[in-house]
Amino acid sequence: MNFVTPEIAWAPLAPIIIVLGAAAIGVLIEAFVRRPATRRTIQLGFGLVVLIAALGTTIAQWAALEGGGTTVMQFMLTVDRQALAWQTVILVFGILGIILFAARTRAGEPAFTALGSASPGSLEETLARRRGLEVTEVFPLLLFAVGGMMLFTCVTDFVFLFVALEVFSLALYILVALARRRRLMSHEAALKYFLLGAFSSAIYIFGVALIYGATTQTSFAPVGRAIDVISDRDPLLLTGVVLVLVGLLFKLGAVPFHSWTPDAYQGAPTPVTAFMGAATKAAATAALVRILYTSLYPLEWEISWMIWAVACLSMVLGTVLALVQTNVKRMLAYSSVAHAGFILVAFAGLTNEAVAALPFYLLAYGLATIGAFAVVSQVRERTEDGSVGAEAVRLGQWAGLGKRSPLLAGAMALFLLSFAGIPLTAGFIGKFEVFSAAIAGGGWPLVLVAVIASAVAAFFYVRLVVLMFLTDVPEGIEDAVEVEDSPLATLVVVVTAAGVIVLGVLPAGVLSVFESAAQFLVLSNG
Template sequence: MSFVTPEIAWAPLAPVIIVLGAAAIGILIESFVRTPATRRIVLLTLSVVSLVAAAAVAAVQWATLDGAGTIVLDGMMTVDRQALAWQIVILVFGALGALLFAARTRAGEEAFTPLGSVAPGTAEETLARRKGFQVTEVFPLALFAVGGMMLFTSVTDLIFLFVALEVFSLPLYILVALARRRRFLSHEGALKYFLLGAFSSALFLFGAALLYGATGDTNFVRVSEGIATVTGLDPLILSGAVLVMSGLLFKLGAVPFHSWTPDAYQGAPTPVTAFMAAATKAAATAALLRVSYEALHGLAWELSWLIWTVAILSMLLGTVVALVQTELKRMLAYSSIAHAGFILVALAGFPADALSALPFYLLSYGLATLGAFAVITQVRERGEDGTVLGEATRLGQWAGLGHRSPWLAGAMALFLLSFAGIPLTAGFVGKFVAFSAAMSEGAWPLVLVAVIASAAAAFFYVRLIVLMFLTDVPEGQEDAVEVDHSPLARAVVAITVIGVVLLGIVPGPVLSLFENAGVLLLGAAG
């Protein structure tokens, strides 16, 4: 028996290789660089440089791509402009997230516990804090997560997609549990995220097994061909498709797969929440598009009930529950659930325009999300002795922020208006193109629900703006909140403000690029 060595086109995989290679090097740095402060600087530099380099390589590949794209690993991966567009978006989020990971307060406090392997509040943790220990492993963990998300955007095989899902999920489970303050909340959020994530992975894998049993293959295109030709197995095929979609909808944070979102968002270190909220949604949307359009497009009519139901439930539950929240991170968590519904609106009927509309929507949403959480990291409680404590996340603590720091309050107001879809912000253009995609398939009732939900959601966004600018600081609470000026966090706020404004005022060039990327190369067909 002769063994034929497979030929692998490594060049199209260069962006993914750069990121995962940097993550492996980061693990070695963890082992050999003993000084925490030096290790932190080296790992931050490595992370940002590798992510920027990977984005530059992906951009060059986009500009020089021959034809529709390249099939890699015998049809298990496809590198086309759609995949490259999503990869660049995720790399941008990863670079901004890395800057937030490294941000510190004026007193030198970072967002992560000094020793993640011990129970909260123990003597070991106190000693580690006094000795200046730092959990710098967060940088290679974030790189592994980004690498897995990049794979997630281009995989064209159900089993390989499951592997990519676990590659980026496992680091996130760890990162959520590493908050410096509110450690029990952090552990609770991580545990819920892990358990429900394992359950959703099992659903996805079971669905892939059912589709394999019905069609005899796990490749997206051959699954699509099997769906079109196999007879007598409709219940098996539809059950598998629903389970696969359910596994992806969990990562999107859509109802009824949303219950991990509020606890994970609230408990996680705020930089992790920012990174997870922006990048995970983008990766999940990219995979959902590729699975829907390449593997399950023949079931568009049968799956429409699932997409419509989940979209409506997500928009309604996310909006209604966010209205009654008094904790800012939980409010933004429920807002993200509503946005998951808006994303699914664009998928109604599987319109071709969704392939260009959703990358823009996720770019605008991700920039505003990263910026909003970067602002949250800088608004902090102050103890009676004057020491700066954790983030001030109760809504009442943000009263009068416009007087304390007009720049930060103005930036936060811009991000909130973008979430609400107010004109001249990126969020307005994102919602417009997403809803237009749904309208092209006649899904106007779903768009009507989305518009009503957007109008209702504007209330809790505007409520915070009113608190910041039109509400006085409660008497006796003037010194209870302090604005901490972290240079790295402020850099993230500035970059995201520029992005949200430019995408809102002159979206044309970026929309044109995404329209150019709005084509999927069908992997197995070539």
């Protein structure tokens, strides 16, 4: 028996190879560089260079791409403009995330624990802090997460998609558990996220097995063709499709698969929450777009009820629960659940317009999310001994922030208004594009629910704005909260705020780029 060596075109995968290869090198840096301060500097500089290089490579591939795209590894991967557009978005989030990971307080305190393996409050943890140890493994872990998400955007095989899902999920499970403050809450959040993620992964792969049993295929396009020729709707096939969608909707954070979201957002280190909230949603949406448009489109009628129901539940439940929150991070977590519903609104009718609208919406939402959590990371409690403590996340602690730090409060107000979809912000353009795509597909009832949910959601966004600018600090607690001026966190706030404004005022260029990507995806798959 002769073994034929497979030929793999590695060049189209260059951005992914750069990021994942650098992540592996980052692990070696952890092993050979002994001094924590030196290791942190090397990891930050190396990670930034790698992500910027991968971004440049992605843009170069976009410019050089001919036709509808390139298939790799026997059609298991497809590198087209749609994939490159999503990879660009994720790399932007990765660059902002790694900068926020490196941010410190004025006292030099990072967001991450000194020793991840130590029990909270233990002697080992105390000694590790005194010795100045740092968990610099967070930088290669972020690279693994970014690389897995980039792979997630271009996979065109259900089994391979599971591999990419686990690559970035495992890194996130670890990152959530590494908070420096409130460590028990961080551990609880990581455990919940891990257990629910394991269940969702099992549900997804079981769905893949059922799809294979019904079609004898695992690649997206052959599965779509097989569905076309199956007489009647096979219950085995429909069950498998529903289970696959459940696995992806978990990563999107949509109801009723959202239960991990508030706990993970609240317990994780704030930089991890920022990166996870933006990038995970983008990766999940990219996978949903490719699966629905290239594989499951013959079942549009059969699965539309699920998309409509989950979208409505996410918008309504996310908005209602966000209204009653008194914790800023949990409020933003439930806001993200509502935004998962807005994302699903675009899938009504599976129109071509949705393929261009969704990357723009996720870019706008992701910039505002990273910026908002960057602000949260700088509003701190003051401890009894006068030192800076954990983030001040109770709503009452934000009273008078506009007087303490007008620029920081102004940036937070901008991000909140973008979440609400107020004109002249990126969020308004994103919602307009998504709602227009849904109306074109006959989903006007969904749009009606979305508009009402947006109007109600504006209340809890504006409530925080009123607290910051129109509410005085209660007497006796003027010194209970302190605003940290971390240069790196401030840089992230400035960049994301500028992005929100530019995308809101001058969105045409970015929209045209995403429209170009949408045309190639739709044309290449009929």
